Amino acid sequence: MKSRMENKREDLVHLYQVMLTIRRFEERVVIDYRSGAIPGIVHSYIGQEAVATGVCTNLRLDDRIVSNHRGHGHCIAKGADLNRMMAEIYGRKTGYCKGKGGSMHIADFSIGMLGANGIVAAGLPIAAGAALAAQLEGGDRVVVLFFGDGATNEGEFHEVLNLASIWKLPLIFACENNLYSVNTPVQYATGLEHVSERATGGYGIPGVIVDGNDVVAVYEATKKTVAEVRAGGGPVFLEFMTYRWRGHFEAPGIPDLRPAEELEAWKGKCPIAGLERILLENGIVSRQTLEEINVQVMQRIENAVSYAVESPFPAPEDALEGVFSS
Numbered sequence: 236m237k238s239r240m241e242n243k244r245e246d247l248v249h250l251y252q253v254m255l256t257i258r259r260f261e262e263r264v265v266i267d268y269r270s271g272a273i274p275g276i277v278h279s280y281i282g283q284e285a286v287a288t289g290v291c292t293n294l295r296l297d298d299r300i301v302s303n304h305r306g307h308g309h310c311i312a313k314g315a316d317l318n319r320m321m322a323e324i325y326g327r328k329t330g331y332c333k334g335k336g337g338s339m340h341i342a343d344f345s346i347g348m349l350g351a352n353g354i355v356a357a358g359l360p361i362a363a364g365a366a367l368a369a370q371l372e373g374g375d376r377v378v379v380l381f382f383g384d385g386a387t388n389e390g391e392f393h394e395v396l397n398l399a400s401i402w403k404l405p406l407i408f409a410c411e412n413n414l415y416s417v418n419t420p421v422q423y424a425t426g427l428e429h430v431s432e433r434a435t436g437g438y439g440i441p442g443v444i445v446d447g448n449d450v451v452a453v454y455e456a457t458k459k460t461v462a463e464v465r466a467g468g469g470p471v472f473l474e475f476m477t478y479r480w481r482g483h484f485e486a487p488g489i490p491d492l493r494p495a496e497e498l499e500a501w502k503g504k505c506p507i508a509g510l511e512r513i514l515l516e517n518g519i520v521s522r523q524t525l526e527e528i529n530v531q532v533m534q535r536i537e538n539a540v541s542y543a544v545e546s547p548f549p550a551p552e553d554a555l556e557g558v559f560s561s
């Protein structure tokens with residue numbers, strides 16, 4: 236608790252605002268997806284908000300992140316524009332990828348968000364390339380790669396960990412171990428409880444296991460790691476233990492096979508409710524302030540939906556724009 240209180244009031248309120256923005260954004264996306272307003276597939280980040288928030292709050296605008304299929308939270312935490320995000324998810328021309336990418340292809344190079352990715356583990360080599368570029372540029376930029384426990388079973392994962400290790404890349408592996416890849420438990424798929432053992436045992440990369448539902452723990456672990464990586468210490472593997480509240484994705488007909496009591500237990504560890512308790516019990520903010528933050532966040536989400544709904548779809552001839560072949 237002591238270290239928690241070392242965080243300044245505005246830092247804690249900022250963490251709260253970002254987590255709440257992700258939660259409300261995702262809740263709205265789920266509702267609108269279920270009503271048929273959103274095409275394609277969306278993977279909800281609800282439950283994992285503390286990871287994106289605690290990690291990205293430590294990053295500068297010129298630091299880069301690479302995301303995966305469950306990427307809305309990473310985008311929001313890195314500072315993406317909610318209107319353009321929502322428009323992309325709605326498939327509209329004003330979206331980040333002009334409505335052609337959808338939920339799993341949101342990118343904004345201007346804020347160092349190099350892209351979500353629909354292919355499991357495909358972000359790893361992109362992040363390694365960005366980290367190599369940062370190293371060659373000679374500055375102190377870092378790259379953070381967000382990926383799931385399931386991605387650690389792909390060949391690219393092992394190739395990238397090896398290269399990151401021998402080249403001492405300024406790369407932070409932010410693994411969100413939510414215990415499952417779709418419905419496959421991590422222990423069944425890997426034989427391990429903690430996938431960071433692969434980094435420490437196999438590639439000599441330091442690993443840290445962090446409570447991924449405690450935003451202050453995430454923030455503090457990342458702060459220390461970012462400082463080490465910026466100073467040229469080479470890659471670090473952060474394993475955030477967390478849990479998603481919704482099924483793998485928002486598509487009808489796919490059963491969620493995880494035990495109901497497990498889900499309920501993790502809901503009891505809600506990252507937002509946890510920070511709310513700290514803020515209120517320590518008299519850092521009043522309940523009224525939290526309610527005001529909620530109203531502001533809801534307004535931003537409402538504006539983003541209006542922006543998306545009022546935006547046009549891409550025209551048929553736009554299909555040829557931005558397409559390259561040789």
Ligand SMILES: Cc1ncc(C[n+]2csc(CCOP(=O)(O)OP(=O)(O)O)c2C)c(N)n1
Nearest residue numbers: 305353354355383384385386413415416417
């Ligand atoms: C190469 C590849 N294999 C399989 C899939 C189908 N798929 C999409 S997400 C996913 C699970 C990934 O699990 P994890 O990396 O733990 O991320 P989580 O969904 O738990 O956030 C799978 C198997 C895919 N998109 N790409």
Ligand SMILES: [Mg+2]
Nearest residue numbers: 383384415416
């Ligand atoms: Mg997973």
